[in-house]
């Protein structure tokens with residue numbers, strides 16, 4: 001059985017964070033292990049509270065998994081504070097497998113998930129450890145200081161981040177206009193495009209995409225194929241049209257099982 005480790009926050013509403021990651025890996029046939037960085041009280045309408053876990057326990061969670069199960073891939077999601085970021089950097093230092101980093105900054109509901117003071121450590125400590133970065137358009141704009149208004153701009157941003165951090169980069173297009181075009185740069189440009197589905201229920205799409213990429217990498221796919229398959233999975237999960245809660249609801253992680 002292939003395994004993955006997700007290092008991320010807990011989402012009480014089950015659509016994003018650790019819960020989305022574990023559901024996704026399970027749906028794709030990969031055994032998920034986890035290190036929880038923060039507990040969020042959140043639902044489809046917003047984030048009501050955030051409690052960062054103590055850095056020492058986060059370090060122990062990661063060490064417990066790495067020294068025993070040796071995951072085939074790692075995904076990093078919400079890491080809100082500089083202390084936790086530093087500890088994750090130290091705990092992953094000797095890890096040799098693929099590390100997919102989703103630079104989570106703001107929830108779909110608009111609530112901030114990364115503290116302002118943590119941005120710099122995210123870039124200096126965790127980006128160099130990552131093998132694949134998955135910013136959305138607003139995150140890529142912040143990271144590159146560029147305005148992104150087209151797939152050509154996504155391409156420029158992906159190349160700039162690749163040059164700066166030496167990781168492959170997927171600039172996701174869910175926040176763009178027109179088609180949902182995701183631009184991937186691994187030294188070559190790959191564009192993965194789908195129609196933009198008219199569905200407000202997209203809570204957790206970013207978490208699901210990054211954990212699906214990590215799962216497909218664990219299963220042995222190359223990066224570009226893992227990204228393509230992960231996007232197909234997210235697309236199907238949005239298209240399923242699950243409608244839970246009063247706000248921006250989750251996607252259906254179990255979509256493939258229902259078919």
Ligand SMILES: Nc1ncnc2c1ncn2[C@@H]1O[C@H](COP(=O)(O)OP(=O)(O)OP(=O)(O)O)[C@@H](O)[C@H]1O
Nearest residue numbers: 108136172173174175180195196197204205206207
């Ligand atoms: N309405 C939609 N129709 C089709 N694909 C979408 C839609 N919204 C998002 N996606 C796809 O979902 C994936 C996640 O993209 P997005 O840009 O929304 O990331 P994100 O902002 O990190 O996610 P989140 O909304 O969870 O914060 C991408 O593959 C994107 O193309």
Ligand SMILES: Cc1ncc(COP(=O)(O)O)c(N)n1
Nearest residue numbers: 009016017078107108203204
């Ligand atoms: C714990 C946690 N991690 C990540 C996200 C981002 O997901 P989304 O942007 O889809 O709300 C979230 N809402 N909660």
